[in-house]
Amino acid sequence: MRLGPTGHARARTSVVVAVLVAFCATLLTAGSADAAERRKDGLTGYAFDARCAPTQEQMDAWLTSSPFWGVGVYIGGSTLSCRPTPTDPGQPHLDATWVAAQRAHGWRVLPIWVGPQASCQTGYGDLITPDPTGAYAAADAQGRAEASAAVARAGELGLPSRTTLWYDLEGGFDVANDDCRRSALRFLSGWTSQLHALGFRSGVYSSVSAGIHALDNADNLSPGSYEMPDQVWYAWYNGRATADIDPQWVRGSTWAGQRIHQYEAHVPALYGGVLLTIDRNYLELDGGSQPPRSFLGCGRTRLDFGSYPRLRTGSRGPRVAALQCLLRKGARYHSKLDGRYDRDVVRAVTRFQRRHDLRPTGKADRATWTVLFSAGSTPLMKVGSAGESALRLQRALRAAGARAVKATGVVNVRTTTAVSRLQRRVGLDPTGVVTPETWAALQAGEG
Missing domain, CATH: 3.20.20.80 (Glycosidases)
Known part of the structure; x- marks a missing residue:
């Protein structure tokens, strides 16, 4: 002072x-x-x-x-x-x-x-x-x-x-x-x-x-x-x-x-x-920034993984179940969360890709994962921002290739460092502050 x-x-x-x-x-x-x-x-x-x-x-x-x-x-x-x-x-x-x-x-x-x-x-x-x-x-x-x-x-x-x-x-x-x-x-x-x-x-x-x-x-x-x-x-x-x-x-x-x-x-x-x-x-x-109470989606579905590889017809496992959960909100997918990449999943992925100006391959590639995770509101975020939006941001960054980012539900220095790198790649000022323009890049599958 x-x-x-x-x-x-x-x-x-x-x-x-x-x-x-x-x-x-x-x-x-x-x-x-x-x-x-x-x-x-x-x-x-x-x-x-x-x-x-x-x-x-x-x-x-x-x-x-x-x-x-x-x-x-x-x-x-x-x-x-x-x-x-x-x-x-x-x-x-x-x-x-x-x-x-x-x-x-x-x-x-x-x-x-x-x-x-x-x-x-x-x-x-x-x-x-x-x-x-x-x-x-x-x-x-x-x-x-x-x-x-x-x-x-x-x-x-x-x-x-x-x-x-x-x-x-x-x-x-x-x-x-x-x-x-x-x-x-x-x-x-x-x-x-x-x-x-x-x-x-x-x-x-x-x-x-x-x-x-x-x-x-x-x-x-x-x-x-x-x-x-x-x-x-x-x-x-x-x-x-x-x-x-x-x-x-x-x-x-x-x-x-x-x-x-x-x-x-x-x-x-x-x-x-x-x-x-x-x-x-x-x-x-006041105890610091607090993460969301639950990190699961669609009730009990795990959404956080070390990587989000390309998925296609015939893929199986918990990552497919996570994809199905995300598609329920983003593409009106109403089938079971059974972890099987079947025709219903292909149709839902293709519909989602068309709606978001992505190449409609029906395959869950990196851009598709990034858009699925980042879809929603676009609040301004910095170190200390917390809640569901922080989870969306961190998952989208990880899906886009930022392996150092973990889904904690609280924006930390690792998160803002990854944001700066993304901003630099897409031609934005690398401030590390998550602006609507930064969200727009993620929601376009960039990164």
Whole structure:
């Protein structure tokens, strides 16, 4: 994350009075607050964040050319750097219409709030109160007040309840400083408690060796003393796009399936002709992308094989049964799934080939298999896309000759690598993003 210089952060007046008022106002509701429910739309894949939210035109260009499904967006806070200045417009386009447009296109919007920083940090004009009175009650109240402000802003942007709101607590502070660490933990606990009370989920961004380490260590050594965030976003610049975490600082099981790993910072990235300077992230949220429940077709018919050879009259076996199953949907084949390539199968294959402008041989060749598997809707797909469409894509690619692709039901790097190779062969920009044009190539039997 990239925060603004000290001059851009405005210290608040009468901070102790304000946070104590906020603390008192939330005591009645915080005790019975439940953690926000687990979302069903799990996602494993890539995300990016820039200093300011990109414009709609930039988002549209990256939608069909970049590997990202997640976008981090700074929505407010006293230490936010993305503010309008005489030479910088900030992000005036960030409103409910912008958020709705990204969500409609399939983006996972990651709203970030950046307010007071750890009390022993230097260079920030707004800091967490380190006063230990009342078990750091002032810091707790600050966190609750920030959560209330973030929820209000989320409402203005049209973000629904149960959305995770991320608090940006920059790393680099001294976790050995007791008052600094404990006040930060109490602040984040107040943030989480208030978000839960208001129907949102809590996320915390920080360095793996600072804020995230402090949270995990406190949960391990003093469980229940602080309310833990639902998800974490950690800076660990090892250049590896995984959701693994450094066991030197955080237990391997902590927040499993609920992590974002920021693995590269402040790097230029060019997609769709649009250049942005971004942080690169890899995420696994809500348990990650989930495959379909069943991989069988027509009830109990196996569809996945190591290869899809040419079949003809007289062929027998499970691959023929798979072909018959696919023909039921694609060519109105109504005979038994008996694994025998007979006259009914020949007729159905020929009918299917004519309908899809393939050579009507009546033989199931590579192009026929590819079209049978890819037939259907043409959604935009990237790493992390999952479900029946992911299965169709992977099976079609394998039928077209991409032996390295396995039908997992979740688009992974192997899948997008095969997509890039296909795109290059058919004259498309080899982005690895499955566009309607890519589907059209598969549905024409190309590849």
